Amino acid sequence: MNRRHLLTGALTLAAASMALGGCGSESERRTFSVEVTSTPITATNERGWTVTVDTAHLSVGPVRFFEGRALQARRFHWYTLIGGTAHAHPGHYSPGDALAELLSTHTVDLLTATTLGDANAVTGQYGSMELTLPAPTSATDAQGLLSGHGMRVRGTARNTGGDTVRFEAMASLSKPIEGVRFEKTLxxxxxxxxxxxxxxxxxxxxxxxxxxxxxxxxxxxxxxxxQAQNALLRGVEDTTAYVVTWVEGAAQ
Incomplete structure (x- = not known):
């Protein structure tokens, strides 16, 4: 069964459990909001460049959550930057049942915290997240901030040799980023x-x-x-670039 259709089944099962008044570890329907922000750069990169980001925008959605744990983070080797192939998820990540989803797509400013909306969900043991970074449309990016790409970053990079590069980095992904770690008993x-x-x-x-x-x-x-574009794609695809946490309490 296509796992994108499993959430409907999970919600139906949760409703049935509550209707029957069963005891034990039954699921309950709930919602929770999902917000996107960023972590600033505080050190030089692997190539010796100090990067200052002026603007950073991202097309996000849908976002889905699964019970399966991300057993091992995606890892890359140096030869991927010259055309080699890296093997992702050697732990054979299996998403399992879908537990929550937020289907809308938004263009977000990563330099500020943006709320995407509420995910339809059920209670249970969460293990991972799937993040889609689609090409924007005129409806989801009315201001054209992404120039048709899934992500866009502008800034300045400087190295110890005195070189300065004002840059614009853009990339689009053909498939969702799977197996992002999110472990929470919700x-x-x-x-x-x-x-x-x-x-x-x-x-x-x-x-x-x-x-x-x-x-x-x-x-x-x-x-x-x-090398720059190849390295950018590897960075955007890296599951460790997305840190997912649960923030307790009502939204401020």
Whole structure:
């Protein structure tokens, strides 16, 4: 069965359990809000560049939560940056049943906390999250902040040799990011899910010297076959770039 349809079954099962008045570890319907923010960059990246981010935008949704745990974070080797293949999830991640989902898509400013909306959910043992970063539409990105891409970051990178690169990094993903860790025994207590995007992981592998010549405004971009673009994609796809936590209490 397609796991994207499992949530309906889980909600139906939860409703049936409550209707029958059964005892034990039955599920209950609930909702919780989902917010997206980011973690600032505080150190130089792996290539010796200090990066300052001026703007960062992301297209997010749907977001789905599953019972299966992310057994091992996705790992990459240096040869992926020159065209090699990395093997993700050697622990054979299995998502299991869907427990919650938020189906809407939004363009968010990662430099501020943005609430996406409420996820329809059931109580239970959560283990992982699936995050979709789709190309935006005119409806989800009316201001054109993403220029048609799933993510867009603008900023400045400097190295110890005195080189300065004003850059614009953009990427789109063809499939959702699966197996993001989120381990929580969720009951009916008030709270919300916070997804923090680690910008240092997104930009951590990039050698900004491989960017193109600057445009008329002096901003560098990343050619499709460059080390910079390859490293950017690896960073955005890295499951450890997304730290998911449960924040107790009612929203302020």
């Amino acid at each position: 009951g009916t207590e008030p709270g919300r899910v916070r997804i923090a995007v680690n910008l240092a992981t997104w930009l951590g592998r990039i050698d900004f010297a491989t960017a193109t010549d600057p445009d008329a405004d002096g901003v560098y971009t990343f050619p499709a076959d460059s």
